[in-house]
Amino acid sequence: xxxxxxxxxxxxxxxxxxxxxxxxxxxxxxxxxxxxxxxxxxxxxxxxxxxxxxxxxxxxxxxxxxxxxxxxxxxxxxxxxxxxxxxxxxxxxxxxxxxxxxxxxxxxxxxxxxxxxxxxxxxxxxxxxxxxxxxxxxxxxxxxxxxxxxxxxxxxxxxxxxxxxxxxxxxxxxxxxxxxxxxxxxxxxxxxxxxxxxxxxxxxxxxxxxxxxxxxxxxxxxxxxxxxxxxxxxxxxxxxxxxxxxxxxxxxxxxxxxxxxxxxxxxxxxxxxxx
Numbered sequence: 001x002x003x004x005x006x007x008x009x010x011x012x013x014x015x016x017x018x019x020x021x022x023x024x025x026x027x028x029x030x031x032x033x034x035x036x037x038x039x040x041x042x043x044x045x046x047x048x049x050x051x052x053x054x055x056x057x058x059x060x061x062x063x064x065x066x067x068x069x070x071x072x073x074x075x076x077x078x079x080x081x082x083x084x085x086x087x088x089x090x091x092x093x094x095x096x097x098x099x100x101x102x103x104x105x106x107x108x109x110x111x112x113x114x115x116x117x118x119x120x121x122x123x124x125x126x127x128x129x130x131x132x133x134x135x136x137x138x139x140x141x142x143x144x145x146x147x148x149x150x151x152x153x154x155x156x157x158x159x160x161x162x163x164x165x166x167x168x169x170x171x172x173x174x175x176x177x178x179x180x181x182x183x184x185x186x187x188x189x190x191x192x193x194x195x196x197x198x199x200x201x202x203x204x205x206x207x208x209x210x211x212x213x214x215x216x217x218x219x220x221x222x223x224x225x226x227x228x229x230x231x232x233x234x235x236x237x238x239x240x241x242x243x244x245x246x247x248x249x250x251x252x253x254x255x256x257x258x259x260x261x262x263x264x265x266x267x268x269x270x271x272x273x274x275x
Contacts, residue, residue, distance in 0.1 A: 002064075004029045004148050004179045005050070010059030012045055012203075019045045020203040023059070029147070032170065032180040034190035037200035043183040046200075047083045047150045050074075050181070063148060076101060080146040082154060086137025090126035094136050097125070102143045111143045114169050116162070131157040142169060145178070152183045154193070160262035163192050167259070170194075187217075188268040191258045219244045219257075220270040227266045234260055 005027040012020040020042045027033050035043050048054045050061055052073040061068045063078055080101075088097060094117060098108045112121050115135050120128060128136070134157045141149055155163050170180055170193055184190040190197060199206050216239065221227045224244045231238055236252055239245040246257055261268060 002029050003027060004064055005181070006060070006062040007046075007050075008060045008062075010046075010049060010061060011057045012042075012049060012054070013057055018203050020049070020056075023203065023205065025198065025205075027148075027179050027181065029179055030174055030177045032174060032182060032194040032196055034194040034197045035181065035183045035200060036185070036187060036190055036197055038185055040202070041200040042203040043200055044084060044152055045203075047081065047152055047181065047183065050150060051079055051081055051083070053083075074148075076144055076146065078146055079148045079150060080141040080144055081150040081152075082137045082141040083150060083152040086133055086140065088125045088128075088133060088136065091124055093124055094121040094128075094132075094139075097136060098139055098143050101140050107143055107145060111139045111169075115139050115142075115165060131159075131162070134158060135162065138166065142173070145173070145176075147178055149173070149178060149180045151180065151193075153185070153189065154182060155184070155189050160265065163262060164259065167192055186270075188258065188270070192262065216245060216247045218270075219246065219268060221261065222267040222269065226264060227261055230260055230264050230266070231257060236260075 003026045005025070007023060007025045010020055010023045011018070023046065025033070035046065037043050045054070049056050050063070050068065052068050052070055055070050063074050066072065068074055095108070098111070102108055112118055115138060117135055117139060120132050125133065125136070138151070138154055141151060154166065158166070174180065180194065182190060182193050187197070219227065221244065228238065228244055231246065236257055237247045239247055258268060
């Protein structure tokens with residue numbers, strides 16, 4: 001497979017404070033990458049450097065082999081993105097916003113249906129609640145069928161059903177060759193969307209692709225009794241322990257566990273990986 005994204009020895013500082021330090025990552029076409037880390041770890045900064053809304057101090061970023069710079073910024077046909085809060089205009093309707101990114105009624109209609117925007121897409125954005133704005137921002141990032149999509153904490157404000165819909169959209173687009181970089185503060189945010197994880201702390205990679213090594217994970221949920229029952233009924237590889245503990249496998253990923261709990265309304269408050 002070809003790499004759609006190549007990040008090589010990228011460093012970025014703000015007023016003498018290093019946000020990213022000698023960071024190198026690659027992403028293959030048709031694959032996804034979850035980047036997990038606390039606030040201040042450099043997650044959002046990295047996405048902004050990829051689309052060149054800010055300049056890096058050193059290193060290189062290439063998209064489909066093209067060197068990205070402040071002069072050679074990626075086009076919306078190359079990269080779709082939702083970084084921090086959606087860029088919206090209060091007196092425009094949602095459908096007007098999507099038409100800024102795509103002139104295809106077919107693509108617009110499909111993303112409106114998939115993300116369940118029909119009830120409000122014709123209304124002015126000034127009437128939208130937070131979750132509506134978040135879903136419209138996701139639609140803007142996804143509607144143009146760009147080969148690379150960057151999503152910064154995309155699940156904020158979304159319900160379990162919304163997250164499931166988003167996962168289905170991501171899976172369909174990946175099957176068509178689209179690649180995703182998805183940011184979040186915790187595993188619980190990212191696991192429903194991708195199990196290919198890279199961990200950032202203070203601008204450095206501290207762990208990469210941990211989920212592929214099948215960690216043991218301790219879960220704290222809104223209803224541990226119900227969570228344990230649901231997971232047991234679905235054949236999850238639970239470990240006998242006081243706390244709800246699961247060992248992921250090729251046959252039963254952490255993503256599947258999170259999806260099952262979301263379906264029954266169980267919220268995950270904490271996911272702690274143990275090796």
